[in-house]
Amino acid sequence: MIPNLPEPNETAHELTRLLDELAAYSDGTNPEEGVTRLLYSPSWLEAQRYLSSTMQAAGLAPRFDAAGNLYGRLAGRDPDAPVVLTGSHVDTVRNAGKYDGAYGIVAGLVAVSYLKKKYGDPIRPIEVVSFAEEEGSRFPIAYWGSGNAAGLYDWRQDGTELKDEDGISLREAMLASGFGGREQEDARRSDLAAFVELHIEQGMVLERMEKRIGIVETIVGQRRYAISLEGAANHAGTTPMTMRQDALAGAAEVIFRLEALAAQWGEPLVATVGKIEASPNTPNVIAGGVAFTVDVRHSDEWKLNAFCDLALSEIERIALRRRLRHRITPWLATKPVPMSHALTRSTERICQELVLPYRKMVSGAGHDAQLFPTLCPAAMIFVPSKAGISHSPSEYTEPGLLADGARVLTAMLYELAYEEKST
Amino acid sequence: MIPNLPEPNETAHELTRLLDELAAYSDGTNPEEGVTRLLYSPSWLEAQRYLSSTMQAAGLAPRFDAAGNLYGRLAGRDPDAPVVLTGSHVDTVRNAGKYDGAYGIVAGLVAVSYLKKKYGDPIRPIEVVSFAEEEGSRFPIAYWGSGNAAGLYDWRQDGTELKDEDGISLREAMLASGFGGREQEDARRSDLAAFVELHIEQGMVLERMEKRIGIVETIVGQRRYAISLEGAANHAGTTPMTMRQDALAGAAEVIFRLEALAAQWGEPLVATVGKIEASPNTPNVIAGGVAFTVDVRHSDEWKLNAFCDLALSEIERIALRRRLRHRITPWLATKPVPMSHALTRSTERICQELVLPYRKMVSGAGHDAQLFPTLCPAAMIFVPSKAGISHSPSEYTEPGLLADGARVLTAMLYELAYEEKST
Numbered sequence: 062m063i064p065n066l067p068e069p070n071e072t073a074h075e076l077t078r079l080l081d082e083l084a085a086y087s088d089g090t091n092p093e094e095g096v097t098r099l100l101y102s103p104s105w106l107e108a109q110r111y112l113s114s115t116m117q118a119a120g121l122a123p124r125f126d127a128a129g130n131l132y133g134r135l136a137g138r139d140p141d142a143p144v145v146l147t148g149s150h151v152d153t154v155r156n157a158g159k160y161d162g163a164y165g166i167v168a169g170l171v172a173v174s175y176l177k178k179k180y181g182d183p184i185r186p187i188e189v190v191s192f193a194e195e196e197g198s199r200f201p202i203a204y205w206g207s208g209n210a211a212g213l214y215d216w217r218q219d220g221t222e223l224k225d226e227d228g229i230s231l232r233e234a235m236l237a238s239g240f241g242g243r244e245q246e247d248a249r250r251s252d253l254a255a256f257v258e259l260h261i262e263q264g265m266v267l268e269r270m271e272k273r274i275g276i277v278e279t280i281v282g283q284r285r286y287a288i289s290l291e292g293a294a295n296h297a298g299t300t301p302m303t304m305r306q307d308a309l310a311g312a313a314e315v316i317f318r319l320e321a322l323a324a325q326w327g328e329p330l331v332a333t334v335g336k337i338e339a340s341p342n343t344p345n346v347i348a349g350g351v352a353f354t355v356d357v358r359h360s361d362e363w364k365l366n367a368f369c370d371l372a373l374s375e376i377e378r379i380a381l382r383r384r385l386r387h388r389i390t391p392w393l394a395t396k397p398v399p400m401s402h403a404l405t406r407s408t409e410r411i412c413q414e415l416v417l418p419y420r421k422m423v424s425g426a427g428h429d430a431q432l433f434p435t436l437c438p439a440a441m442i443f444v445p446s447k448a449g450i451s452h453s454p455s456e457y458t459e460p461g462l463l464a465d466g467a468r469v470l471t472a473m474l475y476e477l478a479y480e481e482k483s484t
Numbered sequence: 485m486i487p488n489l490p491e492p493n494e495t496a497h498e499l500t501r502l503l504d505e506l507a508a509y510s511d512g513t514n515p516e517e518g519v520t521r522l523l524y525s526p527s528w529l530e531a532q533r534y535l536s537s538t539m540q541a542a543g544l545a546p547r548f549d550a551a552g553n554l555y556g557r558l559a560g561r562d563p564d565a566p567v568v569l570t571g572s573h574v575d576t577v578r579n580a581g582k583y584d585g586a587y588g589i590v591a592g593l594v595a596v597s598y599l600k601k602k603y604g605d606p607i608r609p610i611e612v613v614s615f616a617e618e619e620g621s622r623f624p625i626a627y628w629g630s631g632n633a634a635g636l637y638d639w640r641q642d643g644t645e646l647k648d649e650d651g652i653s654l655r656e657a658m659l660a661s662g663f664g665g666r667e668q669e670d671a672r673r674s675d676l677a678a679f680v681e682l683h684i685e686q687g688m689v690l691e692r693m694e695k696r697i698g699i700v701e702t703i704v705g706q707r708r709y710a711i712s713l714e715g716a717a718n719h720a721g722t723t724p725m726t727m728r729q730d731a732l733a734g735a736a737e738v739i740f741r742l743e744a745l746a747a748q749w750g751e752p753l754v755a756t757v758g759k760i761e762a763s764p765n766t767p768n769v770i771a772g773g774v775a776f777t778v779d780v781r782h783s784d785e786w787k788l789n790a791f792c793d794l795a796l797s798e799i800e801r802i803a804l805r806r807r808l809r810h811r812i813t814p815w816l817a818t819k820p821v822p823m824s825h826a827l828t829r830s831t832e833r834i835c836q837e838l839v840l841p842y843r844k845m846v847s848g849a850g851h852d853a854q855l856f857p858t859l860c861p862a863a864m865i866f867v868p869s870k871a872g873i874s875h876s877p878s879e880y881t882e883p884g885l886l887a888d889g890a891r892v893l894t895a896m897l898y899e900l901a902y903e904e905k906s907t
Contacts, residue, residue: 264722297756298848299687302747310743316736324725333720336767344759344777354767425721
């Protein structure tokens with residue numbers, strides 16, 4: 062059942078206010094440089110404290126776990142009932158916008174605050190979470206917050222010796238910001254009924270399709286490879302075309318071919334070469350070596366693997382024909398993570414009842430939600446990103462669209478926590 | 485007429501000795517790092533002084549001009565006759581081999597020294613030149629030595645404010661090494677009968693074709709362009725293939741296409757993309773911008789221009805289809821320089837008489853010889869470069885091949901300076 066929902070203009074205003082306040086907690090004060098809030102940094106800690114007091118003011122009981130995840134709890138009438146969890150991550154990339162991660166936290170706050178005022182205590186407890194970390198921007202590890210909550214990582218032993226750019230270890234940073242104490246609440250959750258994450262799309266599909274809500278069916282699996290091709294760095298003037306072993310021409314053929322293959326396979330497959338380095342990288346010398354990356358994503362594991370097999374055999378074929386030595390180093394492999402069918406269907410029904418144009422889609426980016434399906438049903442809701450821009454100070458979503466997302470989330474939380482029979 | 489020529493083994497030995505001695509004048513003493521001898525540096529000045537005393541010992545009268553070019557003169561019986569000039573450049577790139585430039589100087593010395601001993605004074609004066617600079621490695625200007633000799637540059641006013649990496653100007657460096665004085669001999673020559681340059685091929689054509697001598701008919705003309713393509717730096721996961729403006733995929737198509745076009749046009753056309761920079765150059769972000777260079781060379785000016793027109797229109801076409809903004813900046817354009825037909829024919833005849841397998845060819849690299857055709861007939865002789873390697877400590881030519889080149893040069897100098905009727 063769709064409950065009474067908060068008034069859109071008022072919600073938009075409230076979300077905008079909270080996002081602006083949260084964005085103020087940033088390294089650097091020049092707004093043109095956007096928000097930089099790295100795990101366990103002073104601005105990160107201030108942001109978590111700000112959210113903690115905002116939770117308290119909204120009638121939620123805040124608490125931190127030992128990894129620095131912040132939870133704000135609205136107690137349920139059934140104290141033993143599993144917890145309905147919503148939220149996202151508080152950390153940012155360097156020079157980020159103010160929506161990625163932050164939106165899911167503040168929308169959760171606004172939604173739960175509304176529900177408490179309007180409907181009182183729920184049957185099942187609801188918690189809003191501000192995860193410590195998702196981006197992997199300070200230390201070379203991502204999903205540190207949700208990973209600790211979901212049991213992928215254990216803050217006592219995992220990643221503790223990873224270093225940031227200044228040589229500070231993850232453990233040192235964690236302790237310095239007041240976390241990682243043995244007496245603190247453990248991070249791992251085993252009491253969850255559901256996890257719902259609201260997030261900006263970080264892509265341009267919803268905007269182009271003129272949809273207001275995206276319902277994530279699957280978070281894609283990813284494969285990343287480092288490829289190197291090695292030929293011979295000869296003189297650009299004295300080496301006839303027929304005598305060359307041009308590593309850059311070889312890389313160009315590979316990149317052009319992978320793009321065409323990916324286009325043939327069609328959505329939701331994407332394949333990207335985003336990074337390339339040539340050597341010696343001099344205008345009048347044929348490139349003797351080229352290193353580049355390949356990033357492949359698909360929501361279907363079998364198809365992801367099949368495409369990668371094909372792509373790698375194409376690379377080998379092209380290298381062999383051109384007499385280039387090649388080396389392929391896989392360095393990231395994650396499986397596609399399907400969201401809960403039941404929650405996805407509920408979200409779809411809510412959008413239909415609210416007459417919000419929506420699209421079922423895959424998430425091409427990774428999100429905290431992908432950690433949870435092993436623990437509980439998980440769902441993800443997207444709102445459009447203007448021009449698809451994210452990880453940039455130009456990241457933007459209209460307040461009206463922010464409010465729509467929050468209204469869908471409110472309805473979902475109501476169904477999950479207030480109705481006698483949850484989905 | 486082919487004169488008596490120096491004994492090959494002895495010549496090989498003498499050339500090797502002189503090349504090793506000259507290579508000792510280098511910044512840095514680690515032989516694995518090769519030779520680094522930049523214009524007007526202390527090692528450069530020592531090398532010129534070494535060559536000056538070697539000239540003197542061989543019976544040539546050495547003198548420097550105001551630009552730092554060193555000439556060793558064997559006077560002619562006809563003091564008013566124009567000068568037969570041979571030699572090459574003494575400077576090197578950073579971490580060079582010991583043959584590029586140096587070989588042409590020491591072979592000239594060995595040839596003239598032999599001719600003087602064997603045949604006494606020539607009819608026309610012969611000079612061996614050690615040009616101050618050709619590579620453009622210290623200051624952003626090339627052919628500084630031969631350019632001053634040929635009147636392309638004037639050391640009094642050209643390039644004097646160009647700076648090296650340490651902020652030292654060309655004028656300061658010139659003065660510090662004792663040149664650029666008003667009282668010194670001017671650099672510009674107007675008394676030349678012919679210029680003959682012996683040089684390593686810096687390519688692999690002679691080796692692959694099993695030839696011992698290359699006779700340069702033309703030094704190629706060159707065009708260089710800086711190309712930039714600009715698309716949109718979107719998220720590699722959330723941007724479907726159909727919504728991308730991927731500047732790197734665009735650059736890859738261009739590079740692949742230019743290579744195929746160049747192969748279709750056939751020799752002696754060469755087209756090279758040797759340098760590429762992508763932005764933001766991150767594995768999981770679609771490249772929003774790519775800058776790369778295009779280097780095109782041909783011995784025929786009309787064909788060089790026609791190919792460049794075609795290549796640039798292909799770049800425009802590809803950019804337009806992909807919705808990429810493009811910018812094309814030409815930054816180098818030189819015309820092909822034909823060598824003297826008469827001298828080329830003489831060289832060919834000499835090779836035939838000496839039973840040396842030879843190939844008439846274009847030089848895909850620029851050389852000092854290209855400055856001279858406006859002043860006098862000019863010729864260029866190549867010897868093979870092992871595996872085509874140059875500008876590297878691995879640069880190598882067998883002593884026997886070095887001797888062959890010196891024997892051909894000796895025969896040419898004899899014909900030009902000792903015979904009553906020069907070619």
